[in-house]
Amino acid sequence: MTPIDRLITHFRKSIALTDDEAEIVGQCFSIVKLKKKEILLFVGDHSSHMRFISEGCLRSYYMDENAKEHIIQFGIEDWWINNLYSYLTNTPSKQFIQAIENSVVLQIHKDKLNELYNSVPAVERFFRFKFEKAYVSLQERTINTMSKTAEERYIEFRTKYRNIEQRVPQYMVASYLGVTPEFLSSLRKKQ
Amino acid sequence: MTPIDRLITHFRKSIALTDDEAEIVGQCFSIVKLKKKEILLFVGDHSSHMRFISEGCLRSYYMDENAKEHIIQFGIEDWWINNLYSYLTNTPSKQFIQAIENSVVLQIHKDKLNELYNSVPAVERFFRFKFEKAYVSLQERTINTMSKTAEERYIEFRTKYRNIEQRVPQYMVASYLGVTPEFLSSLRKKQ
DNA sequence: AACCTTTCTTAAGGTACCTTAAGATTTAAT
DNA sequence: ATTAAATCTTAAGGTACCTTAAGAAAGGTT
Structure with a gap:
């Protein structure tokens, strides 16, 4: 199964896509291969992509003033790994994204994604769900940490x-x- | 200034609304008056409203297994106070929302809001921003708590x-x- | 196989924050 | 004004978690 196939299969678990639409969607993503320990997103970069893990394992983390690392999120196959904060606010990222294993990531630029919302509307719903779930799991984590x-x-x-x-x-x-x-x-x- | 006027003024800080649209929006919200300490949302309730504080001060909090309270959020005039978690997942709320002062809240039901998205599309963008900001500030808080x-x-x-x-x-x-x-x-x- | 790097463990001493309990102060209700 | 209720403070003793430092184990590389 190619990375793109894997992505399409993933989409189709939540939304319906015709073969034509799947074709369009697939063409909007570009592939990134990462070696273990390689960094995909540096602090200071703008995080303007949505990223799907087709293979491997990554982490996003930030470094505090004392250079201590705090892991925000792990991601493995079929997960999305992003810096939603930076993506949403258009501010430079305060987080790194790094490969823990050799990995294959598919990414789409924000601008292209916004175009895709028009040509394949189901994709917009897909990502709305994603954001909602991200919020929900973040809140669960915050509450856990507190109590x-x-x-x-x-x-x-x-x-x-x-x-x-x-x-x-x-x-x-x-x-x-x-x-x-x-x-x-x-x-x-x-x- | 009536509570509804206050709400419209609030919307107009982020999105453009014609007077006709403002009229439609205003009619979708219902008013809730709360005495100090009164509870607006109980644990177990479904949180299916978006709620705007027109006057007063409220808090949302949850109670852990040891009956200890943890405040998730405060809200004062011109803020929104919700249980987004429950709203988004359609699960019963694990949180309370309670008035800290006598308060006036305007609320709209999820179903009505979805209709409103169709009749006044700018409102949809308004709430997308809201969700994004909610995510961003929650993440800021999580990171703060950790580091x-x-x-x-x-x-x-x-x-x-x-x-x-x-x-x-x-x-x-x-x-x-x-x-x-x-x-x-x-x-x-x-x- | 030998060596280097990465990861994990152990242990001693320290700090941030908690629990309990009581009293002091402020605010609200009659 | 008086009393009750809510809130804030103080203090002593405890626990969860940290820091530092060192060694042990595991994994990778030549």
């Missing part, structure tokens, strides 16, 4: 994202959970 | 929302910041 201990969050993470836990180094899980690798290690020992 | 101390967050809150700080009890600010009232009190003493 649960690191241990509880870790257990939740393991059950919810077992597939991811097995693919990324443990110190990145720690960063996603908002604790130090040392502390996560000590939590694991307890169990 | 800053309570003291830093408090200082930021004071500068950004001085008007709110002066209207709500201090223990609610503490809840918004994610600390106990006692700890916030001790931070204030230090300054």
Whole structure:
């Protein structure tokens, strides 16, 4: 299955696309291949693409004033990985996006996507859903961070994202959970 | 100025509305008057309205398993106060919305809003912006919670929302910041 | 196989923030 | 004005999580 096929299959899980429409959609995306550790989006760049992971594993993270990394999101096959913040506000990104494994990403520029909304309206609905879900899962995470201990969050993470836990180094899980690798290690020992 | 006038004025800050359109928009909203401490949305309710604060001050909060309250958002005149999570997912709300002062709220039901999108298209763009901004500010808050101390967050809150700080009890600010009232009190003493 | 790099663990000491409990102060209700 | 209710402060003792530092294990590269 080509990356484009995979993308079309993904779209068709949520919206109906005729073969003609699928053809149009496919042509709007360009392919990006990344080696492990390669960076797709640097801080300061404008994030003006929507990006679909066709293969591999990536993370988006930002660095605070003390050069400490905080992982915002992991992404694997069939996920979208973006900096929605920068995309929506048209401001330079404060986050990085980096490949954790060799990866293949399909991306579409904002301008092209807006054109696509006109030629294939179902796509607009698709992305509205995406934004809504992004909001919902962000809120879930914020609430979790506020009201649960690191241990509880870790257990939740393991059950919810077992597939991811097995693919990324443990110190990145720690960063996603908002604790130090040392502390996560000590939590694991307890169990 | 009537509540509806206030709402129209608010819309016109972001989008253009003819007088006819303004009339249509105004008729879609219904008015809700709340006494201090009165609850507008209970846990378990479906949150299927968008709500505009025309007067007063409210908060949305949820209660964790230990019956501890966590404030998600404050709102004052000219803000929107919703449970976007429940609104978007059509699931019962896990949050309350409560009046902190006597308040006047204008609300529109989701179904009616979707009709309004058709009759007055500019309104759809208005709400798309709203959702985007909601996402952006939620992300800012999540990142802040992860990378800053309570003291830093408090200082930021004071500068950004001085008007709110002066209207709500201090223990609610503490809840918004994610600390106990006692700890916030001790931070204030230090300054 | 040997070496270098990356990742994970252990442990000691420290800090941010919490819990409990009580009293002080402010605001609201009669 | 008096009392009750709501809010804020103080203080002592506790816990979750951090920092630093070092070594152990695992993975990659020649």
